[in-house]
Each structure stands twice: as C-alpha cells, then as structure tokens.
Amino acid sequence: MNTSITINEERLKNTFIELVGVPCPSCDEKQEAELLVKKLKELGMEPQVDRAGEQCGGTTGNVWGFLKGNVPGALRLFFEAHMDSVAPTTGTHVMEKDGVLYSDGTTTLGGDDKSGVAAVLEAMQCIIENDLPHGDIQVCFTIGEETGSYGVRYMDKTMIQADAGYCMDCGGHPGAIFNASPKAINLKLTVKGKSAHAGLEPEKGINAIMLTADALHALPAYGRIDAETTLSVDMIDGGLASNIVPEACEIVIDMRCPDETKLERLKNETVEIFRNAVEAKGGTVEVAVKEVAPGVNLDTDHATVKLAATAAEKSGFPVSMGFTGGCSDANFLCGMGLPTVLLATGMDKIHTTEECLALEDLNNAARWVLGIVREAAGERLS
Ligand SMILES: [Zn+2]
Structure with missing residues (x-):
C-alpha cells in the first residue's frame, strides 16, 4: 500500500465548514442535499436523490453517489452519514481553537453528522484524484436521522448494492467500532x-x-x-x-x-x-x-468488522470493538440485510451548543474511510 497518498487536511476542514454553514434541520435538508449533489457531480459520482423524503414530509430525499470499481471482485462498500443536525442548527459559525472546531455557542456545531459526510467526501476525492484501486462504492447521505431515522426507514432497499456497510456517526476517536447495538x-x-x-x-x-x-x-x-x-x-x-x-x-x-x-x-x-x-x-x-429498530449483532471476526479494524490498525489508530445501547442508521441497514457497523468520527458533546470536533479526529475519520477502501481492494490484489 502506498502510504504517501493521503487526504488533504485543509480541503477537508474547508468542506466541513462549508457543509455546516448550510441550514439542515431534520427533514428540511434540501439546501444541504443540493450542495452534496453538486459536490458528488464534480467528483463524477453520479449523484441521485431518492424518494424517501416524500414519505416523511421532507423537503428532499437521501443523496446517493456511486463509484464504479476498478478492481474486479473486490468487496463492495457502502458509506453512510446523515445530513441533518439537531437544533439550534441554522446559522452555524465555526470557530477554531487549539486544533478543535466549535460553533460560536449559539448553535450546535453540526459535527453530528457532517464529520461523517465530510470524511467520506474527502476520502472519495482522494481515491479519484490519485486513481487508487477500489471496488464498487456507494455513498449515501440520509435525511431525518435525528427525528427517527426516516432516511433509512423509507429507503428503497433495492438501491443498496454492497457487501459491507459503514455508518460514520458516532462519538469517540476513529478506531472505535461499534459492532453490536440492541434491537x-x-x-x-x-x-x-x-x-x-x-x-x-x-x-x-x-x-x-x-x-x-x-x-x-x-x-x-x-x-x-x-x-x-x-x-x-x-x-x-x-x-x-x-x-x-x-x-x-x-x-x-x-x-x-x-x-x-x-x-x-x-x-x-x-x-x-x-x-x-x-x-x-x-x-x-x-x-x-x-x-x-432492528439490532446490530456482528461478530468481531465478521468481514465487515475485520476490514474496519485492519484499516484502523494500519493507520495507527487504537482499535476497539464493542456495544452501544443507542440505535443509529446502522441498525436499519442491518435490518435490510446489509451488515453495517457504526464508526467513530470524533464528534463530541453532541446535541448541545458546546459541541466540538478535533481536527485530528476529522482527519483520521477520512483516513479511516480511505484505509477501508484500499484494504478492501488490496485483499483481492494480493
Ligand atoms: Zn448522528
């Protein structure tokens, strides 16, 4: 694996700031969706907006992007993060202090879950501009997670064409994998x-x-x-x-x-x-x-879990696997038959106006996505 290829930290930070600057309350993510469609189009990832929003009274559907693999037979990956943020979320101004991002104290930061969205986008851009080997990749940015996981609940499951799912939507440092969550x-x-x-x-x-x-x-x-x-x-x-x-x-x-x-x-x-x-x-x-919500119950030696653990290990992140009592979009994706684990992106003090995000965690979340893609492709290359 050529480790000299890595993510662009400055670009990632700017993407994050741009994403949280757009209002995106639950089920009113239209502006955010338009921005993401534009970004995916620029990447050549064939964006699509599905019809999930029509079923929950939303202003948009989930935003999907597709990247056709260049490594035949590689594990097909699915990366997911939600677009909406909890109130107060409109008018976010990002402040940076000692390598940590905050809001100005009047809104949430939106790291839940723009840290996941930004990390996935940066990893995709890195793969595309460096023409790295990869299998088929789907990315999906969902609506209405905070008020009831509406995006995944009303998703057309036949759109999912993947073997392993990663829901980028959890606190803790990158390297933390949640492979079990209750029904x-x-x-x-x-x-x-x-x-x-x-x-x-x-x-x-x-x-x-x-x-x-x-x-x-x-x-x-x-x-x-x-x-x-x-x-x-x-x-x-x-x-x-x-x-x-x-x-x-x-x-x-x-x-x-x-x-x-x-x-x-x-x-x-x-x-x-x-x-x-x-x-x-x-x-x-x-x-x-x-x-x-359906449960997540993947063994630690399940291919989906192992891939995330190996990629984290090779990136030098401390790996942990475990249980969370909370439910996320990963639960619903598992319920639809896609083995999905929840991965930590570094978001902290979420659902409060003190929410923060360390840039190191954001960078590592993107490195982790990149590592998972490269590891999945490398398994078949060797
Ligand atoms: Zn979240």
Whole structure:
C-alpha cells in the first residue's frame, strides 16, 4: 500500500465548514442535499436523490453517489452519514481553537453528522484524484436521522448494492467500532378496569391506574437489566377526569437487547407479570408491540468488522470493538440485510451548543474511510 497518498487536511476542514454553514434541520435538508449533489457531480459520482423524503414530509430525499470499481471482485462498500443536525442548527459559525472546531455557542456545531459526510467526501476525492484501486462504492447521505431515522426507514432497499456497510456517526476517536447495538421495541400495555363515580360509588369501579401501579411494582427490575439489556417505563397515560375512577391506563415500555431471543423472553415475562397482577384484581391487559429498530449483532471476526479494524490498525489508530445501547442508521441497514457497523468520527458533546470536533479526529475519520477502501481492494490484489 502506498502510504504517501493521503487526504488533504485543509480541503477537508474547508468542506466541513462549508457543509455546516448550510441550514439542515431534520427533514428540511434540501439546501444541504443540493450542495452534496453538486459536490458528488464534480467528483463524477453520479449523484441521485431518492424518494424517501416524500414519505416523511421532507423537503428532499437521501443523496446517493456511486463509484464504479476498478478492481474486479473486490468487496463492495457502502458509506453512510446523515445530513441533518439537531437544533439550534441554522446559522452555524465555526470557530477554531487549539486544533478543535466549535460553533460560536449559539448553535450546535453540526459535527453530528457532517464529520461523517465530510470524511467520506474527502476520502472519495482522494481515491479519484490519485486513481487508487477500489471496488464498487456507494455513498449515501440520509435525511431525518435525528427525528427517527426516516432516511433509512423509507429507503428503497433495492438501491443498496454492497457487501459491507459503514455508518460514520458516532462519538469517540476513529478506531472505535461499534459492532453490536440492541434491537429496540416498544411494549404498549393498556390496562383496563371499570369506571365509576369517584365520590358516589368508587367501590363499583376498578381503578386502572392503581392496577397499573401494582403491576409496575411487581416488575423485578427496570433500567439496566444486564450489560446489553435495558427496560425503561417511559410513558404513562390514564384517567379522564378527577371525579371518575379511571377505566384505562396505558404505559409504554422501551426494551432493548441485541439478542432477539433474550428480548422476546423479557417481553413475554413482562407481559405475564402484568397480566397476573392486573387480572388478580379484576382487570384485563391489552398488549401491542412495535419494533423501533432492528439490532446490530456482528461478530468481531465478521468481514465487515475485520476490514474496519485492519484499516484502523494500519493507520495507527487504537482499535476497539464493542456495544452501544443507542440505535443509529446502522441498525436499519442491518435490518435490510446489509451488515453495517457504526464508526467513530470524533464528534463530541453532541446535541448541545458546546459541541466540538478535533481536527485530528476529522482527519483520521477520512483516513479511516480511505484505509477501508484500499484494504478492501488490496485483499483481492494480493
Ligand atoms: Zn448522528
């Protein structure tokens, strides 16, 4: 591998500053999308905007770019980062201090996730201008990630033509790989009792709120269940008026675990505990389960994981692999059958106006993308 070929740090910084200077609230990324289409066109990456936006009321769809491989048979790669940033995000002015980028304190910086977008663009430009060997590459910049991963949720999965996916959207220094993330479900339990006048004849009612309280009290644990499993009672809604014994009470429990069998067992046990507690006092329970996000569960020796680890190692980054309790676009891409891991880009203090990004991390994120491409091509060259 010719290591003298590397990314252009000045250009990368300028690209990042240009990208975060464009307003891009969730599902209103039109201006950012137009800028990215222009940049991909200049690179000769055949940009396309898909129709995901139409399904979530967005002003644009996901922006795709394609680079046809020049190494037959090389692993086909997919790089993904989201275009939107959390509010306040419009009117970002970037300040630099001691090699770290900040906003002026009135907006978020937008390193979540323009660090990923900029790193991918710089790596692509480096590959193209140096005519480096590479397999087929797809890049995809998605919409509405922060408000519900709408871009990937409504993506036409037949557009994905890749073997390994990399979602550039996580804090930590480049070299950190997240190869496991939970499947997340919402368990909605509607406890039904019987209404009655609260003052005249409360004994004729069955208080659904009190039944729910009994059932919640019967749960053996909540919060963190074990290292990879969580259960959190996050919403409650019950009662109609202060003079009516409530007939119904609804709660929503967020449950997460990368092991589907374990998650299913936890869900069933929770429902059973609820049923037993509620039925013992004359009530009933209605159950509805909604999948929030599929899980990421790739072994450390999975080709997708190994490729990222080897590329990081060869670039001299400390490699770590592990679990994150959060869900990202990687979860949905895995759910669509593309093995995808989440990679760290250095974004820090995200979702706050103190958000920052060390230039060294941004540079290393781009070097990492470049390394993954070269490693994937090199495997077949040797
Ligand atoms: Zn993000």
